[in-house]
Amino acid sequence: MKRRRGSGLSETQLGYLMVMPALLLVILITIWPVMLSFHNSLFDYRLNDPTRSEKITSSNILMESYADNHYYLEGAIDNAASSTENEEAAAEVEQFAEQYNSYHEELMSFDGVEETFTTVEEMLAGFENINDNELEYVEVDNEFAEEYKAFLEDSAESLGTYVEEGNEDGLENLQSYVNSSANSILESNFVGFENYIDYFQDSRMWASMSNTMIFTVASVFFELVIGLMVALLINRSFKGRGLVRASVLIPWAIPTAVSAMMWSYLYDGQSGIIAHYFEQLGFISDTSQLLSTGGGAMFSIIFADVWKTTPYMALLLLAGLQTIPSDMYEAAQVDGANRWQQFLKVTLPLLKSAILVALLFRTLDAFRVFDLIYVLTGGGPANSTESISVYAYKVLFAQQNFGEGSTLSVIVFLTIALLSVLFIKLIGSDLFDSRTPRK
Structure with a gap:
């Protein structure tokens, strides 16, 4: 039976009352801007056209x-x-x-x-x-x-x-x-869902979505692998461990726009040291190839993102590693398990929750990538690295087409929401499993 306080409210009602400010904040910060974008997407709303510079529902x-x-x-x-x-x-x-x-x-x-x-x-x-x-x-x-x-x-x-x-x-x-x-x-510039229909038939939108998926999958994969290795390394006890941990976080601490500008100089075909050594090692045939070709530019932004964001992935995984009791490894060692077996049988299973959380955060963050690509390549050459966020920015602000730009923004939001739901349902459902394990 639910107890009631002096105010006459049950514990459940009090609980809802306590979280109400947080819910209102979420609605204000997240839902309201999306609803405004959705409203704008229903109009042919353009600031660069005097006849369409306002949302008009009737002539x-x-x-x-x-x-x-x-x-x-x-x-x-x-x-x-x-x-x-x-x-x-x-x-x-x-x-x-x-x-x-x-x-x-x-x-x-x-x-x-x-x-x-x-x-x-x-x-x-x-x-x-x-x-x-x-x-x-x-x-x-x-x-x-x-x-x-x-x-x-x-x-x-x-x-x-x-x-x-x-x-x-x-x-x-x-x-x-x-x-x-x-x-x-x-005339009325209310077009309903016409903008969505047009964009779902737009080859450039699908190309930018494909670029975004390629970038997301490749960057998150390498960040997970390298981040896990870094986390395992800095989880060990050795002299100077604190300095190493602080040094590892430096790339992540640099603002993305600054690091993108820095990498643009490193990739430069005439004076870029990275381009020079890649050519010397035989990775590329010409120093200008990194930023002047579609494949080279895509590799460049993935490489720069992995360099910058791997420390963040390592930090999340390190937090998970430190929750694993040391006696689990001692017991495995007593049973005769070597280092590799301990990693497979102890570390990975107990680190699964941390890995799933890290993957979820990084996947959603990588899918929304904008500043790295915009500063480093601008979406070029020939839109070969243009992400869906960069495409939305160009339509929304460069072309001042608020109707179509808002449509792309809503598509980005819906895609991220769908990814979140699928990720939690298909991969991370055990994170929210409240059942107690069998003894």
Whole structure:
């Protein structure tokens, strides 16, 4: 029977109450940014495109731009009709004017649009700034906005053919105002899961995912093997063990961006000492091969990551080694087990939990690799070392495409979450096994 305290809460309820701040912190730091990225991924959201610089769920008219262009467009139509000597162009202008007036009248028929349009026109005439969102953006029917914008874009393209044929300044001015009017119609940029569908069919995304998997598997494997050897070595008692342990951790203590820059100099084809000795030892045929070829660049980032992160793996495994009782080795020695047999029968089984934890941490960390690759190779040559995180960064920040960049970020999160679940379920389930061993 669950006991209740003076507050009237059971022990279970008190336990949940105590962990509530931690849960809120996890939601705030982890879940909330992911939800924001997922929300952005549902839009064609680009800061480098004025028509898509905001998330718009329904079509809008940028009224200041529309009213300003409408004022000049009426004069441009009359000027183009009277100045052009091409009969076909004059007929095109007349037909455009008729259709444009029809669309404009239909736009004014929507609730509140004409009043807003008149107010904005008066403010523009008085050179007043329009800072009110209710005046600046007017929501309209999606189908009408799509049809109206398509008409203006097609008309601008059609007028452009006559401009190219001769010196038609009147038509050129008209075409410019028609284009501006088309840009003042902001269609909904909500695309749903279209970004995800496009990226799952994107060969570059799959190539970057493949590069990430190759890097992760290779680097974590070598870090585990070398880290285990280092951990076994520094677990022994010898003179200067403390100094050796401190020295081993130096590569891990160096910031990743700094170590990547350092390795870029070591790999340099002209002055890099690592490239020079690799050529002397016959590992590569030319000193420039390390950073100028796909295979060489992939080897370079794996080698640099193994150098930097092996101490971290060794530290985790050393912590596991120090939990193994020394009498286990004494008993094995009494039974006649040699060093290799002690390692296989005593060390590895008792170190399994530490190995699984180290593998889990390093696998997830390696899959998210960004700074090492970005500084050392930039994802090159020819995207041969581009990881999924580097690809997401380029789309999100270099191209300022927040919609597609957020899509890649969500894909990275889902992949890491899937890896975590599979790792725990298929490999590390015994870490959470609460059953007591049989006597």
